[in-house]
Amino acid sequence: MRFVADGMLGKLARWLRLAGHDVIYIGKLNLPSEKQDEEMLEIASKEKGVLLTADVVLHKRATKSGLKSILIRETEIAKQLVEISRRLGKRIEIVPENSRCPICNGPLTSVEKNAINNVVPEKVLIANDSFWRCTDCRKIYWKGKHWKNIIETMNQYENMMK
Ligand SMILES: [Zn+2]
Numbered sequence: 001m002r003f004v005a006d007g008m009l010g011k012l013a014r015w016l017r018l019a020g021h022d023v024i025y026i027g028k029l030n031l032p033s034e035k036q037d038e039e040m041l042e043i044a045s046k047e048k049g050v051l052l053t054a055d056v057v058l059h060k061r062a063t064k065s066g067l068k069s070i071l072i073r074e075t076e077i078a079k080q081l082v083e084i085s086r087r088l089g090k091r092i093e094i095v096p097e098n099s100r101c102p103i104c105n106g107p108l109t110s111v112e113k114n115a116i117n118n119v120v121p122e123k124v125l126i127a128n129d130s131f132w133r134c135t136d137c138r139k140i141y142w143k144g145k146h147w148k149n150i151i152e153t154m155n156q157y158e159n160m161m162k
Helices: 010-018 033-047 056-064 077-088 122-127 145-161
Strands: 002-005 022-025 050-053 069-071 108-111 131-134
Touching (some): 002 033, 010 022, 010 077, 033 056, 050 056, 056 069, 077 145
Parallel strands (some): 050 069
Antiparallel strands (some): 108 131
């Protein structure tokens, strides 16, 4: 699924990429907010992406003009991911095998530990067995503490909603 995230949702954009989704994130444009909204709507329409926005006005404008839009009300990242899952009727899963690079949106591929000896700090090499590399910018990823925390919080929150 392709998303177009508004400038306030940079962190969410990075996590959706980790969850394997194609996310267009253009950050804060140096435009008056009216112009910025128009730009966002144009991109969402051109790229056929689901607009993600925390802005009620923009959300209403998007749905009025026939675009798919999800209004993000939550502020915590794990809750935002659950919020999107519910709106899509499809769980957002963070599985590294399907991930995209949170920095550049490139696809990740699994990489052997001994191929990255000199790239990753030794204590990270010792603590982890699986690593992934971005095929575009070459950045290395592993399931760090932050990753585990988000998945745990998502599970807790989903259970709470049941
Ligand atoms: Zn990358």
